[in-house]
Amino acid sequence: MFDPVVLSRVRHLHLTARILTDSLMMGEHRSRRIGQAVEFADYQEYMPGMDLRHLDWRVLARTDKLVVKRFVTETELPCTVVLDLSGDLGTGDTGKSTLPDLKGSKTGTAITLAATLLYFLERHGEPIGLEIVAGQGVRHTSYRPHSGQNQLRALFLTLASVRAGGVADLSKALIRAGQATRRRSFVTVVSDGMEEPKSWLPALGAFARRGADLTFVHLYDRAEWGLAFSEPAVLFSPEGGEGIAVDPVGARATFEEVARDYVNEVKAGVVRFGGRYLQTPTDGPLEDVLRKIIARSSE
Amino acid sequence: MSLAFLAPQAALLGLFIGLPVLAHLAKQVPRTRREFGAMLLLQRVVKRLRRRRRVKDLPLLLLRVAMIACIAAAAMGPQLSWPGGTPKFGGSGRVVFVIDRSLSMGLSDGGSTLLARARDEASTRLRTLPEGTLVGVVTFADHATRLSPSLTADTARLADRLATIEPSFGRSNLRDGLLEARRMLGGEKGEVVVFSDEAGPGTIAAATNEIRLLVESGSAVVPVPIFADPPRNIAVLSATYGDGDEGGLLSLRVGSYGPNPVEAACEVTLPDGQVIPVFADVPAAGEVAERLTVPPEAQGGVGKAWCEDKDLTADDTRYFHLPRVGASRVLVIDGDPGDSPTKSEVYFLERALAPWGGIRGGIRPDVSTPVGLQALDPEQHSVVFLANVADPRAAGPALVDFVRRGGSVVIGMGDNVTADRYDESLGPILPAQLRKTRDLADPAEAGIALVLPDTTHPLFAPFLRGGRGAFTKVRAHRVMTVDPYEDSEDVTTLLRWEGGVPALIERKVGSGRVLLWTSTFDLGWTNLPLQSAYMPLVQRMVAYLGAETGGGEGRLDAIVDEVVGVPLPDLAMDPTVVGPDGTPFRSHLEGSQLLFTPDRPGAYTITVPDAPALAYVAVNTAPTESDVRRFEGLAAVEQELVPELFRVRVDLSAWLLAAALLFAVLQALVALARPEPELIGAGEAT
Numbered sequence: 012m013f014d015p016v017v018l019s020r021v022r023h024l025h026l027t028a029r030i031l032t033d034s035l036m037m038g039e040h041r042s043r044r045i046g047q048a049v050e051f052a053d054y055q056e057y058m059p060g061m062d063l064r065h066l067d068w069r070v071l072a073r074t075d076k077l078v079v080k081r082f083v084t085e086t087e088l089p090c091t092v093v094l095d096l097s098g099d100l101g102t103g104d105t106g107k108s109t110l111p112d113l114k115g116s117k118t119g120t121a122i123t124l125a126a127t128l129l130y131f132l133e134r135h136g137e138p139i140g141l142e143i144v145a146g147q148g149v150r151h152t153s154y155r156p157h158s159g160q161n162q163l164r165a166l167f168l169t170l171a172s173v174r175a176g177g178v179a180d181l182s183k184a185l186i187r188a189g190q191a192t193r194r195r196s197f198v199t200v201v202s203d204g205m206e207e208p209k210s211w212l213p214a215l216g217a218f219a220r221r222g223a224d225l226t227f228v229h230l231y232d233r234a235e236w237g238l239a240f241s242e243p244a245v246l247f248s249p250e251g252g253e254g255i256a257v258d259p260v261g262a263r264a265t266f267e268e269v270a271r272d273y274v275n276e277v278k279a280g281v282v283r284f285g286g287r288y289l290q291t292p293t294d295g296p297l298e299d300v301l302r303k304i305i306a307r308s309s310e
Numbered sequence: 311m312s313l314a315f316l317a318p319q320a321a322l323l324g325l326f327i328g329l330p331v332l333a334h335l336a337k338q339v340p341r342t343r344r345e346f347g348a349m350l351l352l353q354r355v356v357k358r359l360r361r362r363r364r365v366k367d368l369p370l371l372l373l374r375v376a377m378i379a380c381i382a383a384a385a386m387g388p389q390l391s392w393p394g395g396t397p398k399f400g401g402s403g404r405v406v407f408v409i410d411r412s413l414s415m416g417l418s419d420g421g422s423t424l425l426a427r428a429r430d431e432a433s434t435r436l437r438t439l440p441e442g443t444l445v446g447v448v449t450f451a452d453h454a455t456r457l458s459p460s461l462t463a464d465t466a467r468l469a470d471r472l473a474t475i476e477p478s479f480g481r482s483n484l485r486d487g488l489l490e491a492r493r494m495l496g497g498e499k500g501e502v503v504v505f506s507d508e509a510g511p512g513t514i515a516a517a518t519n520e521i522r523l524l525v526e527s528g529s530a531v532v533p534v535p536i537f538a539d540p541p542r543n544i545a546v547l548s549a550t551y552g553d554g555d556e557g558g559l560l561s562l563r564v565g566s567y568g569p570n571p572v573e574a575a576c577e578v579t580l581p582d583g584q585v586i587p588v589f590a591d592v593p594a595a596g597e598v599a600e601r602l603t604v605p606p607e608a609q610g611g612v613g614k615a616w617c618e619d620k621d622l623t624a625d626d627t628r629y630f631h632l633p634r635v636g637a638s639r640v641l642v643i644d645g646d647p648g649d650s651p652t653k654s655e656v657y658f659l660e661r662a663l664a665p666w667g668g669i670r671g672g673i674r675p676d677v678s679t680p681v682g683l684q685a686l687d688p689e690q691h692s693v694v695f696l697a698n699v700a701d702p703r704a705a706g707p708a709l710v711d712f713v714r715r716g717g718s719v720v721i722g723m724g725d726n727v728t729a730d731r732y733d734e735s736l737g738p739i740l741p742a743q744l745r746k747t748r749d750l751a752d753p754a755e756a757g758i759a760l761v762l763p764d765t766t767h768p769l770f771a772p773f774l775r776g777g778r779g780a781f782t783k784v785r786a787h788r789v790m791t792v793d794p795y796e797d798s799e800d801v802t803t804l805l806r807w808e809g810g811v812p813a814l815i816e817r818k819v820g821s822g823r824v825l826l827w828t829s830t831f832d833l834g835w836t837n838l839p840l841q842s843a844y845m846p847l848v849q850r851m852v853a854y855l856g857a858e859t860g861g862g863e864g865r866l867d868a869i870v871d872e873v874v875g876v877p878l879p880d881l882a883m884d885p886t887v888v889g890p891d892g893t894p895f896r897s898h899l900e901g902s903q904l905l906f907t908p909d910r911p912g913a914y915t916i917t918v919p920d921a922p923a924l925a926y927v928a929v930n931t932a933p934t935e936s937d938v939r940r941f942e943g944l945a946a947v948e949q950e951l952v953p954e955l956f957r958v959r960v961d962l963s964a965w966l967l968a969a970a971l972l973f974a975v976l977q978a979l980v981a982l983a984r985p986e987p988e989l990i991g992a993g994e995a996t
Contacts, residue, residue, distance in 0.1 A: 102347035117347060205350045235348050243989055246346035255352050255990055256340055262355055262991025269354045 019111045020122075020171035027109075027123055028130035034298055054078045058219040058285045089156035089193045090132045090139050092125045094170075095202030096146030097179030098249035103232035106293035117230050118175040120293040121201050124228065126170050127301055128199060133163045141166050142191070144184035144202070147176035156193065178250045181211035189217025198223045199304055200286075203230050204277050212280030219285035226289060226304050227281045229274070233292045236270050238263045340989065356990055370980045377973035384966035391957040393949075402529075404444050404461060404500030406491040407432050411475055412451040412482040413870075413935045414509045417622045419538035425477050428505035428536045432472055435503065435534075436465050446494040447472065450487030451480030452871035461494055479624055479910050480871035481932045482506065482513045484944075488520035492527070499528035504944055507537045510934050514942040521944070525952045533944040542568030544619035545936035546576070547597060549630035551604065560604055560630070562615050564590040565597035567938050574617040578602060581611025581632055590617065595939070604632065612913035612928045625936045629913055629928040631865045640675040640852055641691040643683060645699030646726050648832070655697035655722060655831040658839040662848035683708060688715050693855045697831050698724025706735030713739045713822035718855035721824065722831040723747075723790040741801050741815035741826045742792035749788050750807065757785035757836070758807045769804060769854045771877075772846065780843040781805070786836035789813070789828045823855055866927040868908060875903040876916050876925050885924055888915045 057066060057077035065079040100117045108119025129139045140156035143149070149172045154165065181202065192198055198218050204211075204227075218225045233239075238259040247254035274290060281288040287307065291300050346352065409432055415425040432447070439445065444461035447468055448454050457471045484506065491502045502524060508514060521531055547563040566572050576588040584605065592598045609632075616627040640663055648654035656677050663675045676682075676691070683705030686694065694712065696702060696719060702709065713719055719739065721732075729744035737743065750758040760781045765774040773781075789811055797803055804825075805814035815826045829836040838844050868874040878885060878899075885904050889895035890912025897906035908914055914927040949956040 099347035099349070102345045203347060205348060207350065232347065235346060236351070240344065242342060243340035244342035244344045245340060246344050246349065246352060248347070248349040249345050250349075252349065254343060255349070255356060257352065258340075258989050258991035260991065262359070265358055265991070266351060266355050269351050269358060270348075273351055273354065 016111050017168070017171045020113075021167050023110055024123065024126040024167055024171055025130070028127040031127045031298055031301060032131045032134055053081050055081055056285075059216070061219070061222055087158070088137050089196040090129075090137045091142060091156055091188070091192055091196055091198050092128055092140070093142045093144065093185065093188045093198060093200040093202075094121060094125045094146075095144045095179055095181065095184075095200070095204075096121065096173055096175045097144065097203075097205070098176050098251075099179075099203055099205045100230070101175030101249050103235060103293055105232055105234045107295075107297070108293070115293075116175070117203060117232055117293050120291075120297070121230055122170045122173070124230075124291075124297055124300065125199075125201055126167060127297065128304060129163060129166055131301065131305065132197075133158070133160075137197070139163065139166065141169065142184070142188040143169070143173060144181065144188075145175075145177040145179040146173045148172050148174040153188075153191065155191070156196065175249070179206065181206050182214045185211060185214035186217050189214065189221060189223070192218060192221045192223050194222050196221065196223045199226045199228060201228045201230060208273070208276050208280055212277070212284060215281060215284035215286055224307065225281075225284075225286035226307070227277075227286050228300065228304070229277060229288065229290045231290070231292055233294055236266070238266050352990070359990060370977055373973050373977035373980060377970050377977060380966045380970035380973060384963045384970065388962045388966070389959050390962055391959045393953070393956060394958050402499050402501060403440070403442065404495060404498065405439060406446040406448060406461070406494050406500060406502045407436070407472075408454075408484075408487045408491050408502055408504045408506075409447065409449045409472075409475060410451075410482055410484070410487070410504070410506035411449045411478050413477070413479050413624050413931050414482065414507055414543075414622065414938045415536075416477040416624045417507070417538050417541070417543060417938055418620065423477065424507050424536050424538065425475065428534075429472050429475055431534060431536060432503075432505055433469055436469055436472070439465065446491070448487055448490045448494065449475050450483055450490070451478035452483050452486075453480075454483070454486040454490035456490060456494065477624070478871070479931050481869075481935045482510055484508075484513055484517040485520050488517055488524060488531070492520065492524055492529070495527070495529060497527055501530050501532055503532040503534055505534045505536055506944070507541075507938065508533070508535055508940050508942075508944050509537065509541065509938045511937060511941050512934070514944055514947055517944075518947055521948055522951055525948065525955075530952075530955055531944065531948050533948070535940070535943065535945075537940060538621070538938070540569045541938040541940070542566075543622040543625070543936055543938045544568070544572060544574050544592065544617050545622070545625040545933070546615045546617050546628035547933045547936065549578070549613075549615040549628045551630060551632050559601050560613075560615075560632075562588065562590070562600040562602070562628075563597055564592050564600060564617055565933075565936060566592035567595060567936070568621075570594050574619070576600070576615060576617040578613065578615045580604065580609070580613045582609035588615075612926050614913075622936070622938065624911075625931045627911060628930050629911060631867070631926060631928055633865075639690070639692045640695065641682065641686070641693070642675045642677045642695040642697060643680055643699050644677055645680060645697055646724055647679075652833050655724065657832070658844070659695055659697060659831055659848065662839075662845040663852065665845065680705065686712050688712055688717050691717070693718045693720065693852050695719075695831070696721045698722060698726045698834075700726035700728065701731050703731055703735040709736060710738050713824060714820045716821040718823045718825070720827065720851055720855070722827045722829075724830045724832075724834055727790065729790065739817065739819050739822075739824045741817035741824060742795040742812070745791045745793055747788055748791045748811075750809075750811070751787040753787050755787065757787035758809060758811070760784045760813055761806050761808055763805055767802075767804060769850055772850060773843075777843060777846060780841055784836065784838045784841050784843060786813075786829045786838075788835040792826075792828070825851060825855070866925055868914075868927050868929045869932050870908055870911055870929060873905055873907050874914075874927055874929070875900075875905050876927070878902050878904055878924075884919060886917050888917055890914065890929075 054067065055078065057079050061079050067078050067080050070076060070078050096118060100121055103117040104115045106115045106117055106120040108114065108123045110119040110122060113119030132139050136158060138156035138158045139162060141154040143152035146152065149169050151169065215225060240259050243256060243258040245254040245256045278288040289300060289303055409428050411425055415423065415428065417424050436445065442463055444463055445465055445468055446461045447457035449457065458468060462468065488502065524531055544564065544566050547565045550561045552559050552561060560578060564574055564576065571594045572592050574590045574592055576590055578586040578588060586602055588600050588602055590598050590600050611632060612629050613632045614627050614629050619626045642656055642659050644656040646655065651657040660675060660677065680699050686705065686708045694717065709719060729746055732740065733743045762778060763770040763773065763781050765771055765778060786807060789807065792812060795801060800818045802816045803812050804816050807813050813828055817824045829838065831839065833839055866874060866876065887895040887897040887906045890910065895906060895914065897904055904916060908929040911930050914929055915923050916925040918924050945956065
């Protein structure tokens with residue numbers, strides 16, 4: 012028996028995913044798959060672990076730069092969504108997600124985003140998989156990419172069932188996911204990144220080494236990052252640890268400085284390890300984020 | 311049983327107990343709790359704010375460190391010192407006040423004299439001394455005097471005695487003052503407080519050794535300089551009579567010790583009361599010489615030169631000797647005007663009596679023929695020389711009367727002299743009756759020499775220093791012999807020729823005297839005029855017989871507070887010292903001298919009954935004392951000896967404790983304004 016809330020979430024996810032996907036596919040005539048094929052697509056800077064066969068020797072001879080060629084593929088593209096559902100994702104008030112019981116939270120936005128992306132990819136016939144980091148309430152947190160409606164349903168059910176919780180160890184999770192990722196996959200990491208960047212950013216290299224096309228979706232709650240409350244309060248993490256008494260008025264400016272520095276640090280790290288960086292507030296339009304993911308454009 | 315607090319003001323420290331309470335209340339943690347998903351960022355905020363706070367709280371840290379440092383430093387009892395202080399007094403319980411009452415302390419400044427200010431200052435300090443302090447007071451000018459025989463705790467009595475200190479005309483003998491103070495301290499430690507104007511060159515330098523002895527004994531010399539600012543004084547530094555074309559010249563030296571040039575109005579008063587005004591343009595801190603002519607005829611005695619000065623009047627007058635000018639007291643009767651200089655007694659006598667024309671010595675002998683004896687005026691002449699006068703009979707009574715009234719006669723022989731006529735007319739006054747001429751040797755030969763004179767006689771006393779032997783070179787080949795006589799109280803043989811023939815015989819007649827020279831005053835019978843003894847012998851005769859000579863023991867200069875010794879020609883005299891005010895002044899005899907110590911400037915006269923004045927003494931203040939400028943400070947000298955006595959010392963303990971209190975308050979205020987960072991962001995908005 013499924014929890015009615017879960018069922019409601021499944022329906023909700025399906026509906027939202029379909030609407031968003033329709034919106035995304037409006038006017039599209041051709042499926043542009045990203046991967047290995049004969050039709051040249053673009054250049055990418057060489058990263059350790061990439062296939063040396065695609066190294067462009069002419070460019071190397073001319074410019075002394077290591078670049079690899081990318082091609083439009085006509086074959087299947089394994090797609091994996093790595094979803095961070097640690098305890099901190101459970102907070103937030105300004106998220107647009109309308110999932111029951113997750114309204115306003117970062118969890119709701121993250122799940123909606125993941126479900127829509129999976130739905131879109133499945134509609135394009137791509138094998139889809141899911142790796143959940145932390146979280147609770149589900150038996151399986153790791154799904155290898157497979158095609159078909161059953162896979163989609165299983166993933167939707169998991170997404171509808173999972174709750175934010177626990178403590179994430181992004182580094183280990185990303186390394187594990189990277190190692191499990193099939194070569195030349197399409198990987199999207201959805202996370203708030205609330206661990207010391209130096210500890211987990213290098214783990215992104217695992218995806219690069221597998222030749223994966225990595226997008227890091229950095230979720231944040233605009234109200235949290237703006238310390239949008241007026242009275243002093245003791246703030247504490249759902250993941251545990253001691254609370255910190257904060258006077259929001261006095262600390263706001265410094266907090267914003269720190270947040271800016273932090274974003275820049277994460278962004279630089281993601282790019283350095285071969286990924287694209289997308290900063291995503293929970294109250295922003297998901298279509299834009301999805302479009303950027305699919306178009307493989309970065310900020 | 312009682313409870314007392316040594317430092318009750320420390321209760322104020324209790325106020326600081328409230329400060330941490332207030333700080334604690336201000337730092338209370340909020341009660342609201344919120345889940346927050348960006349703790350990582352918040353932790354970074356905490357770190358960043360702490361870093362900033364460390365910088366912002368540096369002043370707080372410094373304040374607290376300063377507070378503790380001040381307390382620690384105060385506990386060490388630090389002292390700050392720098393040059394420029396004065397030694398403290400009263401600490402040893404033995405204090406001697408040394409008060410300068412020399413002439414320069416009579417300087418008026420601000421309506422009172424420096425001495426009055428010194429007295430007031432001493433009285434004030436006397437009152438502020440701790441109870442039980444042993445005090446002594448010494449005053450000094452030329453000499454030091456104690457106001458109390460020893461140190462005493464009776465300060466009230468000393469205060470009364472301070473008021474009796476009178477100004478003196480004497481010099482600043484600081485050395486004596488300090489010596490007396492050291493004696494009062496009896497070699498033990500104490501403080502010597504010196505109230506002085508420290509004026510005059512050499513005053514302090516002369517006392518340097520005494521200062522050293524005092525500080526070496528552990529005592530401190532505490533200078534209390536009392537001086538006029540700026541110092542100023544006009545004084546007559548000297549007045550001297552000298553040569554001149556008409557009469558004589560009086561040279562004045564007028565000094566000014568003020569900052570500005572002045573035109574000093576001066577007056578010179580001669581002994582006969584004549585007043586000569588003089589204006590002296592004196593440069594700033596300098597002196598000027600003025601010369602004025604004394605009238606052709608002026609009475610001898612002590613005159614005075616005075617310059618107007620409102621600041622220090624005690625040295626405005628300077629007394630000087632003035633010999634009788636223009637009118638001689640010596641009459642030479644020429645009984646044998648010769649046809650050549652060598653055959654003229656007057657020629658030789660004139661040059662012996664007035665070798666410089668009669669101005670400097672004050673002797674301008676009147677020369678006359680025997681007829682001039684008819685108008686013999688005892689008021690005008692005191693000594694008469696009869697030089698080879700043939701017949702004195704016409705003037706005999708006048709001469710006898712002249713001698714009996716105090717006049718003196720010197721009789722010289724010669725070929726014109728007839729013994730009978732002299733014996734007949736001048737018998738009552740002759741030392742011995744003349745008999746006849748006697749040839750002692752052939753005129754072509756050297757003649758008979760004089761024997762050495764007795765220098766104990768006042769007539770020959772000056773020859774004790776030299777020249778006595780010259781008398782043996784005086785030779786005569788002819789003399790006037792006299793009837794036998796005996797030396798007595800009235801008749802004395804002063805000189806003899808070899809073989810015993812009298813050469814110079816004196817006879818006292820009342821207050822007058824007669825000297826009989828048995829040879830000639832020219833080269834007729836003797837070589838005396840060509841000998842070096844001639845002139846001084848003639849001069850001494852005149853001086854001995856009481857006429858004006860302008861020099862010798864008869865005129866003395868002296869300084870106030872210095873002992874004056876007047877040689878007495880005759881111990882049988884009963885001399886009296888008459889002071890400037892005309893009253894007898896205390897004196898005493900010591901050996902052959904009359905001693906007295908004048909205590910004020912002026913003309914002092916040594917008189918004997920029924921005789922002319924024995925001597926005049928012009929007493930003046932010391933010119934150096936008129937220089938009221940400070941040349942060297944007592945403090946400077948002592949500072950060289952004991953520099954540590956002249957350091958200003960400030961005990962910083964109290965100041966450091968006050969500073970610690972201030973830092974405590976400041977740090978509390980700062981801590982209140984910036985509470986501890988338990989509430990992140992608190993206080994950051996400001």
